[in-house]
């Protein structure tokens with residue numbers, strides 16, 4: 569909960585093993601899968617094959633990104649032109665650090681412009697140019713920890729947080745919505761006017777109440793499924809721009825006017 573590091577290099581790589589071909593984040597995932605796949609070795613082998621044949625994994629490795637997830641943020645940004653030099657960004661669910669690396673490059677924090685603060689429940693290696701925190705975001709003390717690290721109002725809160733999936737659709741849905749709701753409440757507290765909120769959600773599962781809240785606080789909201797997000801994954805990203813400002817929420821949006829989740833066409 570109190571671990572705060574910044575400015576260290578990338579993850580260690582084990583030379584010579586098959587695992588050395590996979591970036592740090594994927595290797596962490598491999599260990600998890602092998603452990604949880606006791607007696608189901610075939611599926612972990614298939615998973616390993618998929619990693620080795622995945623062009624995003626290869627490209628992440630070539631460019632020094634810690635996860636293939638980095639490309640999701642790059643693609644979201646290509647599409648929506650969101651992150652710009654000098655911005656202050658909070659990255660939730662940041663480990664192993666792919667999005668943090670991309671955000672650091674985009675805002676220019678290594679050159680002293682903007683700021684990136686990343687947080688994850690897992691222990692993770694600091695990303696140069698970012699403040700890297702370890703805490704459970706659902707712990708009431710976590711938001712204050714981030715606020716303490718911030719040097720001013722935030723331009724973008726980006727969340728790639730996802731809970732350990734159980735395979736039970738409804739349970740997974742409830743867990744991710746809980747994370748998104750906490751992230752949104754935090755964003756409402758720290759965002760500057762016109763700020764941006766990005767959060768991972770599961771397709772077809774964004775609660776009306778959550779969408780209602782997004783509509784009240786942001787001028788524009790969309791769903792996006794970047795090409796780097798695997799087609800078979802239910803994940804999609806909620807992109808909300810034009811934060812109306814603290815205490816400036818639109819309270820007169822009739823619920824009848826709100827789009828149903830399935831009406832939000834993917835962009």
Ligand SMILES: C[S@@+](CC[C@H](N)C(=O)[O-])C[C@H]1O[C@@H](n2cnc3c(N)ncnc32)[C@H](O)[C@@H]1O
Nearest residue numbers: 635637661663664665666667689705728729730
């Ligand atoms: C898909 S990964 C993020 C990948 C990351 N964006 C990247 O580019 O490398 C999801 C992350 O959410 C984190 N997470 C899940 N629940 C969390 C919580 N309650 N607090 C903080 N982080 C959490 C997980 O530990 C995991 O690292």
